[in-house]
Amino acid sequence: MSKFKEGMSGLLVPVLAIAIWQTASSLGWINPLVLPSPWAVVRKWFEYLSPLTPYSPDSGSWLAWLFSGELIHDAIGSLYRVVVGFLIGAGLALPLGLLMGSSKRVYALMNLTVQVIRPIPPIAYIPLAILWFGLGNPPALFLISLGAFFPVLMNTIAGVRQVDSIYLRAARNLGASQRTLFMRVMLPASVPYILSGVRIGIGTAFIVVIVAEMIAVSNGLGFRIMEAREYFWSDKIIAGMITIGLLGLAIDMGMSRLNNYMLRWHRGLES
Structure with a gap:
């Protein structure tokens, strides 16, 4: 019941913001070319989601036709x-x-090498990525890999190095070899840090993919937002942004559930 109340309270701010947005649009305080109304964005989102052609027996299976929309x-x-x-x-x-x-x-x-390269944002590699890999998926995958690499790396390093020395001394006193010490003590103790890095890394990867798609590929949510900008389709831009937000939320919730499942032995997650 408390989780339900927390979820409902979390909807308060977005619902209030949408109500103010819709009111301002209805009263003509906002230029619809600059910021269309929420209702216009919802209509465009469903249009973006809908199949491109009417259904016919030649369209193949009903399910394939249903998921043939541009947004999908x-x-x-x-x-x-x-x-x-x-x-x-x-x-x-x-x-x-x-x-x-x-x-x-x-x-x-x-x-030293890691600390020099780490502050360079993946976006700065775009010219080199296109020069090295051309256009299409390869440069996008290169940029996304960079975005995911350093959060996982730094959290893994921190997790292994910050294992409590008491556990290490106790294992050594019990005659544990270096391999056993690593596999049975250091690695399990660092798992919470590693999973935190994974969660941050996949979130960063989702940010980078949008930027990469605006530059190097001819499909995807980032590409579609750039296409809509060229034609001044503000409603489609916002519809694409909302889709990105919903997918990001779904990914983060999935990672949170995975973390809780894998760390159910951890203090505070036994229940």
């Missing part, structure tokens, strides 16, 4: 790039982070 194709394209780019970035960051966290020698060797 753009959302699938964006999610594909997010998932693939994130898996590449996190797949490279996780082993490197574990090595840097567990080995002082590897940390000393790699830390």
Whole structure:
């Protein structure tokens, strides 16, 4: 019941903002070309979601026709790039982070390079990405991988290096080898940090994919927003932005549930 109340209270601000927005639009205080009314945005969103052609037996299966809308194709394209780019970035960051966290020698060797490259935003790599990979998915995946790489890397390093020394001393006193110490003590203790990095990394990947699609690809939510800007379709721009927000919310909620499931042994999550 308390979660339901929290959810309802969370709707208070957006509902109030939409009511003020709609009122201002109805009274003519806002230029609809600059900021269309919420009702106009909702209509455009459903138009964007709807199948491009009327249904006919030649359209194939009913389900395929239902999901043939432009919005569905753009959302699938964006999610594909997010998932693939994130898996590449996190797949490279996780082993490197574990090595840097567990080995002082590897940390000393790699830390300066990491700290120099880390502040450079993925957007700054756009010219190089296009030069190296051309247009299409490869440069977008490269940028998304960069966006996901450093949050996972830094949280993994922090998680391994901040394992309580009491656990390490106790394991050594019990005769644990270095491999056992790493697998049974350091790695499990660092999992909360790693999962936090994964959650931040996939959120960053979703931000980067929109920017990458505005530059390098010919479909996806970012591309569609740029297309709408060129034709002054403000309602479609906002509809695309709302779709991005809803997908981002769904991804974050999914990651939160995954974290809670994988950390159910952790203090405070037993219930």
